[in-house]
Amino acid sequence: xxKTYRVVSADGHTIEPPDMWQRYVPKKFHDRIPHIVKDxxxxxxxxxxxxxxxMPIGLVTAAGKPYEKFHWYGSTYQSINQGCYLxxxxxxxxxxxxxxxxxxxxxxxxxxxxxxxEDDAFHRAGxxxxxxxxxxxxxxxxxxxxxxxxxxxxxxxxxAVAEMRQAKxxxxxxxxxxxxxxxxxxxxxxDEPFWAxxxxxxxxxxxxGDILQKSKRGAPGSAKAAAEMVGGKxxxxxxxxxxxxxxxxxxxxxxxxxxxIFDRYPKLTVVGVEVGAGWxxxxxxxxxxxxxxxxxxxxxALKLTPSEYYHRNWRITFINEPFAIKxxxxxxxxxxxxxxxxxxxxxxxxxxxxIIDNMFVNIxxxxxxxxVCENAAKLYGLV
Numbered sequence: 001x002x003k004t005y006r007v008v009s010a011d012g013h014t015i016e017p018p019d020m021w022q023r024y025v026p027k028k029f030h031d032r033i034p035h036i037v038k039d040x041x042x043x044x045x046x047x048x049x050x051x052x053x054x055m056p057i058g059l060v061t062a063a064g065k066p067y068e069k070f071h072w073y074g075s076t077y078q079s080i081n082q083g084c085y086l087x088x089x090x091x092x093x094x095x096x097x098x099x100x101x102x103x104x105x106x107x108x109x110x111x112x113x114x115x116x117x118e119d120d121a122f123h124r125a126g127x128x129x130x131x132x133x134x135x136x137x138x139x140x141x142x143x144x145x146x147x148x149x150x151x152x153x154x155x156x157x158x159x160a161v162a163e164m165r166q167a168k169x170x171x172x173x174x175x176x177x178x179x180x181x182x183x184x185x186x187x188x189x190x191d192e193p194f195w196a197x198x199x200x201x202x203x204x205x206x207x208x209g210d211i212l213q214k215s216k217r218g219a220p221g222s223a224k225a226a227a228e229m230v231g232g233k234x235x236x237x238x239x240x241x242x243x244x245x246x247x248x249x250x251x252x253x254x255x256x257x258x259x260x261i262f263d264r265y266p267k268l269t270v271v272g273v274e275v276g277a278g279w280x281x282x283x284x285x286x287x288x289x290x291x292x293x294x295x296x297x298x299x300x301a302l303k304l305t306p307s308e309y310y311h312r313n314w315r316i317t318f319i320n321e322p323f324a325i326k327x328x329x330x331x332x333x334x335x336x337x338x339x340x341x342x343x344x345x346x347x348x349x350x351x352x353x354x355i356i357d358n359m360f361v362n363i364x365x366x367x368x369x370x371x372v373c374e375n376a377a378k379l380y381g382l383v
Contacts, residue, residue: 003144005100005383007356008376010317011208011273011339012102014138015061016110016130017085018044018077024129029122034110041073048113055109056236063093063343070345072236084343087141094145096350099340100373101145101382104138105176105208105273106130115154115178115213127153127163135170147173147380149206154179154213157190161197173380174204176273179213187255192264199265204379208273210248249275250283253314257287260301262309269379270314274341277318281330284310311335315379319346325359328367337379338372 021033037054039045045054056072061080083090094102114126131150139146150167152160152175160181167175180187181194198205249272262268287306295302304312311332317339318324324331338356340347348355360368377383 003100003382005373005377007099007352008337008373008382009099009102009340009342009352010271010315010337010376011319012104012342013060013107013344014090014104014134015057015080015084015107015343016133020085020133021126021129024133025125029125032117032122033126034113036077039073041071042076043074044076046110059242059345060107061343062345063347063349065345081343085138087138087146090138091142091145093342093349097340097342098350098353099342101147101377102340102342103147103149103173103376103380104134105149105206106134106151108178108208108212111151111178112212120155124153124155124159127151131167131170131172135172143171144382147382149173150175152177152181154183157182157193160194164194164197164203165201168201168203172203174206174271176206176208177211178208179211183213187252187259187261195261195265195268199268202267204269204271206271206273207249207252209275211252246276247279247283250279253283253310254287254306257306257309258291258300258302262313263301263303266312268313271337271379272314272316274317274319274339274346276321277316277324277331277336278321278327280310280316280324280332280336281327284330315375320348320355320359322359325363325371328363328371333367333370334375336371337376 018036021035022030025033034046034048036044037047039054039056043056043058045056047054056075057080058072058075059070061075061084062070063081063084077085081089081093083093094100111127111130114123117123134148135150139148150163150170150172152163160177164175175198180191182188182190184190253272256262256270284307291300291302291306294300315335315337316331317337319339319341324336328336340349340352342349356368356372374383
C-alpha cells in the first residue's frame with residue numbers, strides 16, 4: 001500500500017554520530033578525520049585540525065529549545081534529540097512534528113573541511129564517507145521518509161560526472177554541489193558534461209545557500225584555514241552572519257540562466273535550498289528588465305525570458321515566510337517548497353504545523369498542499 005503524504009519538508013539536516021568518521025573513512029586517513037572534543041561550556045564539538053578551534057554543535061542541533069536557550073556551546077550528543085544523528089529516532093521526531101518525509105542535506109561546514117583539503121584522496125574519502133553513511137545507515141530506517149541527497153566532490157568535472165552517476169545507481173534522488181562542477185571560479189562551458197549527465201540521469205541538482213568553493217584544489221594549509229573558519233577562529237558568528245544577508249544564490253541563478261544552460265538542457269532541474277522565496281518576484285522582474293534592455297548589444301541567444309527559465313527549471317525552499325506565501329503566484333506556486341531546516345536553529349520543531357497554519361490563513365487548500373507537500377513529493381518521486 002502506497003504511503004499518503006500530507007507534509008514534506010524539502011530541507012532537513014543531520015549531524016554525524018561521534019564514531020561515524022572512524023567507521024566510514026579508510027584507516028590510513030584516521031589521523032586527519034574529525035573527532036569529538038569539548039567546547040568551553042562542556043558541550044561536544046568537532047575538531048577538524050588538531051589545535052584549530054573546534055566546531056560546536058549547539059545551533060545545528062537546537063530543535064525543541066526555546067529561543068532564549070540558543071547557544072553554540074553546551075550541547076552534547078546525550079542532550080540533543082537522537083534523531084539528529086540516528087535514523088530510527090528521526091522518524092519518531094518527524095511524527096511529533098507532523099512531518100511525513102524530509103529531504104536531507106549534508107553539513108556544508110563539514111564538507112568544506114574535506115573539500116578544502118589539498119589531498120585529493122582525503123577530499124574524496126570524506127565526501128564518500130558521508131554519502132555512504134547518510135544513505136546506507138541513516139536513511140535506511142525508511143527511505144520513503146528520509147530522502148538523502150549526495151554531496152558532490154570538487155575534483156573536476158569528470159569526477160563530478162562519475163560520482164553523480166554512481167549516486168544515481170546507489171539510489172540517491174539528487175546531488176548537492178558546493179562548487180561549479182569543473183572547479184572553476186565561475187560557471188563555464190567546462191561544466192557542460194555535468195549538466196548533460198544530470199539531465200540524462202534525471203538527477204536533481206541542488207545548491208545549498210550558495211556556491212561556496214571557488215577553486216578546484218586546496219592550496220597548502222587550506223584545510224587548516226577551513227577548519228579555523230568553521231570553528232570560529234575570529235569568534236563565533238554573530239547576528240550579521242547568522243541572520244543578515246539573504247538570497248546569496250541569486251548570483252548563481254542568474255549566471256546559470258544567462259549562460260544558456262537551460263536552453264541546452266531544458267529538462268535539468270536545479271533547487272536553491274534554504275534560500276528563501278519572498279525575494280523571488282523582485283528578482284525575476286529585475287532579470288527580465290535587464291535582459292530586455294541588454295539582450296541586443298550582448299548578443300544574448302536566450303530563447304526564453306529569464307523568468308521563464310526560473311519557472312520551468314528551478315525550485316526554491318523556504319522555512320517561515322508569510323510574505324512569500326502572500327506573493328506565491330509571482331514566486332510560482334509550483335516552484336516553492338516549504339521546509340523545516342530541522343534540527344538547525346531555524347526550525348520550529350515540534351510546532352511546524354502551527355507555523356504552516358499561520359502562514360496559510362485564507363490560502364486555498366490546493367495552493368497549501370502544493371507548497372507544503374505535493375511539489376516536493378512529486379519532485380523526489382514519493383508519489
